[in-house]
């Protein structure tokens with residue numbers, strides 16, 4: 138257990154203390170929450186804390202780690218974070234594909250409550266957004282903040298607290314839905330105690346970031362950090378406001394939202410859309426602004442543009458949530474506001490996408506040869522496509538057709554599969570050899586396979602649902618010649634079947650790609666040739682030609 | 691060294707404040723007016739609250755994720771009004787903490803479902819949708835009939851609803867469990883008290899067909915049958931106003 | 935509270951707009967300020983540095 142003996146004695150003692158306190162809290166809920174599902178979560182926290190406490194106890198009196206550690210970055214949490222990212226990807230995409238098949242064959246469940254569609258669907262959304270995406274962001278942010286600040290993390294305990302605490306939140310969330318614990322607010326389903334726990338974890342994360350920045354050796358804060366910071370800060374704001382609720386009692390898993398009706402709807406979609414903006418966009422743009430230039434061996438095309446897009450995204454996204462509520466009971470002027478800003482938002486969004494693609498100018502031969510860089514390139518393309526589509530769907534008359542249909546789901550997945558997941562896989566494939574000090578990924582061919590599975594899966598998925606959504610929307614509003622509705626709702630359900638099958642197949646391709654990634658990760662850690670001393674010193678073995686040091690502007 | 695450090699930190703903090711300012715003002719400006727909207731929401735003096743049984747049913751609706759496939763928000767579009775009924779008004783979800791408007795219609799909108807089908811239809815449909823609608827892709831919910839409804843926390847549930855602004859009286863809160871039981875037992879003794887508290891129009895039936903037992907099915911069906919019927923403001927409103 | 939709905943709507947519709955315009959100008963001015971171009975150029979090339987260890 139090198140990981141534990143690498144902590145200082147003091148850090149080990151503190152870790153043990155935290156774990157014991159958590160075990161105690163878990164025990165309290167497990168014992169006192171009798172008859173309420175919260176007791177199960179109490180027991181879960183108890184078991185997990187003890188499972189971590191025992192190894193820490195076993196190594197409590199190991200000698201202090203060598204002073205040499207200050208000559209290297211602290212990458213252990215990033216390594217574990219990378220592994221967790223792949224584990225969540227496999228798990229949550231598997232559930233996603235299961236859910237997709239359930240829409241084809243509703244009987245393909247175990248028949249018990251936990252495996253019914255309505256409970257599995259949030260397991261999928263939380264698993265991909267928070268489990269896969271969140272771990273990817275945390276793991277890479279630790280990596281990036283150290284490199285761009287040129288300092289080691291200020292301590293070794295708080296990154297672990299953030300990473301493990303965050304995963305505990307995800308586990309509480311996902312197991313909660315299976316047990317029937319949910320607030321039912323989309324993308325904010327976890328109940329009050331999990332929400333409170335996330336606040337603690339998140340504040341620690343923010344403090345860690347600020348401490349690292351404050352110690353930095355580079356005077357300028359590199360723009361990737363701006364995006365990561367916006368992600369951390371704004372997600373905290375959104376999370377706290379949207380989850381304001383009163384628990385039924387302190388020993389009950391259930392709470393009632395402070396907001397109701399229209400207010401709740403707007404708060405929810407202000408949260409929902411900005412979760413897209415600051416979780417699924419800002420954070421991953423941070424990733425892109427670091428990994429894409431390095432992998433391409435060229436500085437970002439226009440640093441200026443990256444700053445302007447940053448502020449554009451930061452202040453304009455906040456206004457657009459109401460485009461989720463067109464033609465509803467929400468006052469019209471708020472709908473119009475949301476629509477207008479959604480259109481303007483296209484400018485900074487395309488700014489970022491163009492910036493990424495223009496960076497590749499002069500490095501297209503690398504894009505051709507290197508699947509990792511190609512992942513990032515395609516991600517930027519899909520980012521541009523999705524934001525364009527989003528602005529289009531925010532137009533009231535378009536939204537009248539698209540809303541409530543599978544078109545929305547198709548749009549979401551163009552963003553989620555094409556942008557979020559692709560940039561993450563690209564960034565992970567870039568950092569795995571650097572983190573584990575390997576020459577390269579064990580099998581570049583497998584990366585290539587993953588890339589093509591991912592790209593074809595996305596294409597099949599998105600095309601299927603574009604068709605599905607538009608057909609659905611048209612069927613609902615088509616009239617016969619004598620002025621009656623032409624189709625019953627059931628007609629539209631039946632019409633969806635072929636598209637749902639295609640979607641589930643596309644999802645399967647994507648899942649297979651992610652599994653190939655898991656395998657490659659395992660092989661790289663276990664069997665790949667170690668990097669030579671010289672190679673381990675530089676981020677990229679090949680391709681850092683001299684052009685790299687020439688400014689592009 | 692200290693001053694240098696101080697300056698560097700100031701930059702990071704300045705950026706933090708910048709992000710907070712830029713991000714929060716947009717949200718505030720857009721959302722703040724919505725919290726004073728009470729002044730503009732349609733008045734519905736006849737609006738009633740959910741009975742404890744219906745509230746428990748609503749919790750089951752959330753627990754099972756029905757909102758992932760069903761919306762409860764009829765938009766102001768002609769085809770929706772013709773298909774589902776009068777468009778939804780803000781006031782109708784005034785007591786919904788949280789709202790269940792939904793965002794996806796894998797199944798139809800059910801904002802005005804109440805009274806559309808019989809209780810028996812709902813029970814059969816929930817037990818196995820393909821039993822009544824052969825092409826349905828809705829999941830089966832067999833366990834609803836097996837599980838007894840949990841009523842020990844209903845009192846706390848109502849008290850919490852009151853804390854977030856739903857006008858339950860102390861009397862309603864105190865008798866929450868009794869009222870839940872009474873609503874599914876038409877021949878029981880508690881019915882008179884129940885209707886005294888929640889109004890004569892309260893539906894009192896053995897929703898799942900077994901009067902002696904209070905199941906989760908009872909409560910979910912009771913909830914489905916009240917959808918769209920807490921007030922009739924919507925039908926009044928649509929009559930008065932023209933559609934766009 | 936004497937903050938009426940109308941006042942808030944009015945603030946949203948006027949102040950909100952002015953705020954956005956001012957913010958946009960400020961950001962563009964910051965990003966394009968000539969004195970800052972060297973700093974930006976250094977920042978964008980610095981991450982390509984080959985060395986992979988902390989500076990202290």
Ligand code: HEM
Pocket residue numbers: 323413417418457460461479480482483486520523524525526527528530531536539540541545548549552553556557793794
């Ligand atoms: C300019 C940027 C964007 C705009 C203006 C935009 C706009 C929209 C619109 C209009 C909807 C449909 C709402 C509805 O009718 O239900 C939507 C839904 C959604 N979008 Fe985007 N989008 C943008 C970028 C993205 C990106 C990059 C992602 C993913 C990484 C994404 C993820 C989502 C999600 C998760 C939903 C689903 C909401 C639901 O469940 O209904 N969006 N967006």
